[in-house]
Amino acid sequence: xxxxxxxxxxxxxxxLLVMAATVYILFDYQRDERESLARAQGLxxxxxxxxxxxxxxxxxxxxxxxxxxxxxxxxNPDFAYGAVVDTAGEVAxxxxxxxxxxxxxxxxxxxxxxxxxxxxxxxxxxxxxIESHAPVFAxxxxxxxxxxxxxxxxxxxxxxxxxxxxxxxxxIFLLVPLFYFLLRQEIKPLRRISERFDHLAEQAGLNHVExxxxxxxxxxxxxxxxxxxxxxTRIEVLxxxxxxxxxxxxxxxxxxNRIDAILQNFPDAxxxxxxxxxxxxxxxxxxxxxxxxxxxxxxxKPREWCSDPKIVPLLTFGDVxxxxxxxxxxxxxxxxDHSEKSLQFSxxxxxxxxxxxxxxxxxxxxxxxxxxxxxxxxxxEFVSHVSHELKTPLNVxxxxxxxLLTEGADDEQYRIEAVNxxxxxxxxxxxxxxxxxxxxxxxxxxxxxxxxxxxxxxxLEDTFANVTRSRAEKGLAxxxxxPREMSMVYIDKDLFRIAVNNLLTNAIxxxxxxxxxxxxxxxxxxxxxxxVADEGYGIAEQDQKQVFNKFFRSxxxxxxQQTGHGLGLSLARQIVLMHHGxxxxxxxxxxGSQFRIKLEKVSTQIMDAAAS
Amino acid sequence: MKxxxxxxxxxxxxxxxxxxxxxxxxxxxxxANGMEALARxxxxxxxxxxxxxxxxxxxxxxxxxxxxxxxPERSFLIFVLTSRTExxxxxxxxxxxxxxFLEKPVSIRNLVDRLDGYFSETTDSWKVM
Numbered sequence: 001x002x003x004x005x006x007x008x009x010x011x012x013x014x015x016l017l018v019m020a021a022t023v024y025i026l027f028d029y030q031r032d033e034r035e036s037l038a039r040a041q042g043l044x045x046x047x048x049x050x051x052x053x054x055x056x057x058x059x060x061x062x063x064x065x066x067x068x069x070x071x072x073x074x075x076n077p078d079f080a081y082g083a084v085v086d087t088a089g090e091v092a093x094x095x096x097x098x099x100x101x102x103x104x105x106x107x108x109x110x111x112x113x114x115x116x117x118x119x120x121x122x123x124x125x126x127x128x129x130i131e132s133h134a135p136v137f138a139x140x141x142x143x144x145x146x147x148x149x150x151x152x153x154x155x156x157x158x159x160x161x162x163x164x165x166x167x168x169x170x171x172i173f174l175l176v177p178l179f180y181f182l183l184r185q186e187i188k189p190l191r192r193i194s195e196r197f198d199h200l201a202e203q204a205g206l207n208h209v210e211x212x213x214x215x216x217x218x219x220x221x222x223x224x225x226x227x228x229x230x231x232x233t234r235i236e237v238l239x240x241x242x243x244x245x246x247x248x249x250x251x252x253x254x255x256x257n258r259i260d261a262i263l264q265n266f267p268d269a270x271x272x273x274x275x276x277x278x279x280x281x282x283x284x285x286x287x288x289x290x291x292x293x294x295x296x297x298x299x300x301k302p303r304e305w306c307s308d309p310k311i312v313p314l315l316t317f318g319d320v321x322x323x324x325x326x327x328x329x330x331x332x333x334x335x336x337d338h339s340e341k342s343l344q345f346s347x348x349x350x351x352x353x354x355x356x357x358x359x360x361x362x363x364x365x366x367x368x369x370x371x372x373x374x375x376x377x378x379x380x381e382f383v384s385h386v387s388h389e390l391k392t393p394l395n396v397x398x399x400x401x402x403x404l405l406t407e408g409a410d411d412e413q414y415r416i417e418a419v420n421x422x423x424x425x426x427x428x429x430x431x432x433x434x435x436x437x438x439x440x441x442x443x444x445x446x447x448x449x450x451x452x453x454x455x456x457x458x459x460l461e462d463t464f465a466n467v468t469r470s471r472a473e474k475g476l477a478x479x480x481x482x483p484r485e486m487s488m489v490y491i492d493k494d495l496f497r498i499a500v501n502n503l504l505t506n507a508i509x510x511x512x513x514x515x516x517x518x519x520x521x522x523x524x525x526x527x528x529x530x531x532v533a534d535e536g537y538g539i540a541e542q543d544q545k546q547v548f549n550k551f552f553r554s555x556x557x558x559x560x561q562q563t564g565h566g567l568g569l570s571l572a573r574q575i576v577l578m579h580h581g582x583x584x585x586x587x588x589x590x591x592g593s594q595f596r597i598k599l600e601k602v603s604t605q606i607m608d609a610a611a612s
Numbered sequence: 613m614k615x616x617x618x619x620x621x622x623x624x625x626x627x628x629x630x631x632x633x634x635x636x637x638x639x640x641x642x643x644a645n646g647m648e649a650l651a652r653x654x655x656x657x658x659x660x661x662x663x664x665x666x667x668x669x670x671x672x673x674x675x676x677x678x679x680x681x682x683x684p685e686r687s688f689l690i691f692v693l694t695s696r697t698e699x700x701x702x703x704x705x706x707x708x709x710x711x712x713f714l715e716k717p718v719s720i721r722n723l724v725d726r727l728d729g730y731f732s733e734t735t736d737s738w739k740v741m
Contacts, residue, residue, distance in 0.1 A: 384696060388666050391695035391716040392622055398717035399628040406721075414631075421624050557668060 006219075007187070008180060015176045019169055024155075026168075031153040035130065038078050038150035042132030043117055045070065049146040050115070050134030057136055057146060058084045058092035070148075071095035078150045080129050084136060086144035100127075100149075107133055107145055114145065119152060128152040190220065197227035200234070269366035271315065272350065277301050280361065289343065289366055291335040308333055314345040315364055330369060342373035378550075385566070389432050393425035438498060439550070439571050449492035449578055456486040456521065456528060463497050464519050467504040476511055479518035486523055489599065491579055499575040499583075500530065502568035503595045507534035509562045515592075527601055533594040539587040547585070548573045613639045614731055617658040619649035619675065620693070621667045629662070632720045638727070646670025650678060657683075660727065662691040662714070673704055680708045689730060693718060712739065 049057060052066060059065040067082045081102050083094040087109075094102055103120045107113065114135040121128050129149040136144050263270055269285035279297050287294035296305050302315035310331045327347040334340050344367040352358040400418040460482050468478045500519075507517045515535040522529050537558040539547060546552045550570040553559065576583040576597055587593035616638045620626050626642040633640045641658070643649045645667040653661070661679075665672035672692055679686060690711045694701070705711050714723065729736075 384701070387695045392625075395693075395695075395716040395718055396622060396624040396628070399625060399632075399720055402720050403628055403632055425624075 007183065011176060011180050011183070015172065019172055022168065022172070023165065027155045031155055034078055034153035037076065038130050038153065039117060039132070041076060042130060042148045042150055046132040046134035046146055046148050047115070049148070050136055052136070054084075054092075054136050054138035054143040058144075065093050067093050067095045076150065078153060080127075080149040080151050081147075082149070083147045084144060085147060087142065092144060102147070102149070103129060103131075105131060105133070105147065111135075114142075120149065194220070194223060194227075197223070197230070201227060201230045268368075271297075271302075271364040271366065272361055273302070273315065273364065274361040275359065277316065286366065289341070289368055290333075311343075311345075314347070330373075340370075341368060342370045343367070344369045382566075386432075386436065390429065393429045397422050397425050434498070435502075435567050435571060438495070439567055439574075442571070442574055449495060451490050451492050453488045454491050454493050454496075456489050456523075457482055457484065459493065459496070460500070460519065460521055460530065463500050464504065467501055467508070468517075474508070474511060474513045474515070476508060476514070477516040479516060479520075481518065482521040483523060486521065487528070487601065489528065489601075491599075492575075495575045496579065499572040499597070500532070502572045503532040503597075506568055507532050507536065507593070507595075510534065510559060510593075511536040525601070528599045530597040530599075531594055533592065535592040538589040538591050538593055539585075540589050544585075544587065548583075613637065614660065614727075615639045615641070615656075615658040616660045616662065616727070617649060617652055618642045618662045619644070619646060619667065619672065620662075620664040621645060622664070625664070629720070629723075633724070633727075636724050636727075644668075646672060646675035646678075649675055653679065653683075657686060658688055660689050660691065660730070662693065662723075664693045665695075676705065676708050676711065686710075691723075 049066065049070070057066055065084075067084065070082055071079070079097060080100050081094065081096040083102050084092045086092055089104070089106055091102065096102060101123055103122050105118075105120050107116075115133070117130065117132045119128055120131045128151075130152050131147055131149045133145045133147045135142055136146050263281070264283045264285075266283060266285070269289045270281070270283045271279055271286055272281035274280040278299055278301055280299075282294065282297045284294050286292070286297060290306065290308075290311065292305055303312050306312050306315065310333055314329055314331065328344065330342060330344040332340060332342055346365045346367070348363045348365070350360045350363050352360055400422050404415060404418050461480065464478075464480050504517070504519065511517055511534045517534050518532070520531050520533075537556065540554065540556055543552075543554045543556070547569050550567065552570075553566045572595075573583045576599075579599060581597055581599040583595065583597055585593055585595045616633055618626055618629055618640060620629075620642075621644050623644075626644075630640045630642055641652060643652060646663070647669045649661070649663060650670065652658075663672040663675055670678075676690060676692065679690070688710070690708070691714045692705065692711060693714050693716055695716045696702075702713060705713070
């Protein structure tokens with residue numbers, strides 16, 4: 001049974017109960033009224049009658065007494081009987097309502113209880129009477145009693161009261177539907193909640209909890225709690241689902257992070273451009289490489305964040321549909337910070353996995369090939385230089401020898417000149433080849449210093465003489481200042497000769513005509529120092545950092561006029577370092593340079609001990 | 613007499629070439645770099661210019677470009693002495709007309725033959741490298 005149906009029933013029952021109670025109270029009140037009326041009336045009347053004489057009350061037979069008068073004039077419907085009895089209880093006169101037999105009643109002899117009232121049961125005990133009695137006197141002598149009995153009032157409905165009852169009941173009955181309607185209105189929200197729960201439970205696939213019809217009052221609460229239980233179950237299910245979703249989400253985030261980390265740490269810059277031509281992904285290297293703020297790239301078209309006319313077409317490469325093939329190009333770009341870079345752009349189409357006809361966008365990988373480019377450029381320059389350096393003496397030798405074979409052979413002076421030139425060129429070639437081989441060997445790690453005990457004085461004197469002998473053409477002055485006595489050093493004589501040789505050759509090469517080239521050596525307890533100084537063009541400040549770089553050549557015209565391949569100083573430094581020494585220099589543009597080799601004696605001694 | 617201008621920073625090359633070509637009956641002028649060569653050409657255009665590439669102050673390449681730009685009407689032939697054979701190192705010369713490369717080491721005999729062929733205008737063999 002539905003809750004509201006029960007409510008209706010309760011309402012009706014309650015109404016009926018109220019009505020019954022009302023009727024009962026009403027009837028009870030009426031009965032009380034009648035009883036008190038009967039008591040009062042009875043007592044008044046017996047007093048009145050008690051004041052009368054015996055004869056008046058109990059006349060001779062055939063005469064109408066006062067009792068008859070009383071009966072006839074009695075309007076009280078509860079009047080039952082009236083009797084005059086003598087002191088023995090014998091009835092002298094009586095009036096009764098039809099069907100009523102006067103009950104026996106022995107009134108006590110004491111004068112105090114002569115006047116009184118009591119309830120008396122009829123002879124068969126069915127009916128009870130309220131009897132009032134008073135003494136009757138004749139000529140001052142107590143003769144007997146007058147007794148008046150009234151029916152003890154009972155609850156009863158008389159037809160005459162029906163209209164009143166109906167009038168009373170009608171509004172009560174009419175009010176019930178009104179109350180019911182109001183109540184329904186009041187519990188409407190509850191009903192709605194209940195319906196929702198029903199709906200919820202249905203959706204959750206839960207069984208409706210069967211309720212016992214007897215527990216009507218707690219029905220709602222039970223239903224409510226069952227709905228709460230159902231809701232809790234549903235919430236738990238949802239929570240579990242959410243947890244599993246969160247796990248999946250965490251896993252996805254982790255994977256996503258991992259992929260992002262891979263892409264972010266990829267050595268090259270990566271840009272992904274979607275079908276609409278917008279950048280959908282870019283790792284942080286893009287911004288760094290192109291000098292653009294990383295946040296400005298995502299979700300925008302390349303032309304919106306890149307102003308370089310050389311780069312934009314490489315990022316767009318026409319429209320996506322035509323970009324089915326990979327493409328690669330390298331450009332030189334000048335960035336906003338004025339640094340120049342060589343960037344290699346590789347564009348790859350991004351196909352839908354398993355469906356090569358559908359393109360998701362393009363992947364552009366940007367690689368900084370500046371180093372490679374620079375290296376290649378340097379190598380190219382080097383090869384170019386070397387071939388020039390090799391072919392120039394070769395060319396001179398070829399020409400001289402060819403001319404010797406033909407016309408010039410007759411001329412004695414020309415012949416001497418040619419032979420000298422050829423000899424010089426051979427020496428030049430030989431030096432170059434030696435340097436090249438040495439540097440090549442050193443770079444391959446194949447050079448192992450062949451250390452021997454060397455007399456420093458002789459070594460320096462010899463090297464100096466060899467270099468200066470054939471180079472008197474500029475009118476240079478040569479100075480050699482070395483102590484007569486110098487310690488023995490433990491060095492690779494051949495390698496060390498190359499180092500000193502290169503310093504001396506440079507000093508001569510970059511001297512101004514008529515200048516001075518000197519080599520001085522000093523020795524103290526700890527070290528030996530060899531200084532090669534010139535009064536030449538000097539090294540410009542911007543070049544000073546690079547003079548030891550392989551293949552480096554100054555752009556200074558005075559320096560450029562001299563042949564060279566940018567290897568001499570690099571090689572000299574490597575050799576000195578190999579001997580645990582230090583090669584430094586000081587130079588002033590236009591005034592000359594001093595190159596300083598410092599050899600720690602300790603290190604050479606340690607080497608000595610280690611070797612022996 | 614046909615005038616030949618030689619630009620090279622290597623004095624020995626200049627000396628041998630000058631001597632050899634003069635013996636063959638050419639009027640030879642020499643200079644040590646591109647700048648000097650340009651100054652001479654502006655005064656009097658030679659019939660042949662022989663130039664090295666690597667020279668101080670102005671390289672052979674710069675000299676040729678300059679000539680091409682400022683003397684588009686010039687008629688003289690340019691021989692460029694080169695030590696590199698790769699095509700990529702000759703790319704720059706595409707835009708310059710009447711230019712031939714002479715690979716080092718240069719044979720004087722070969723050079724004289726080509727010069728003679730060029731001036732005699734009877735054969736095209738001088739064009740062949």
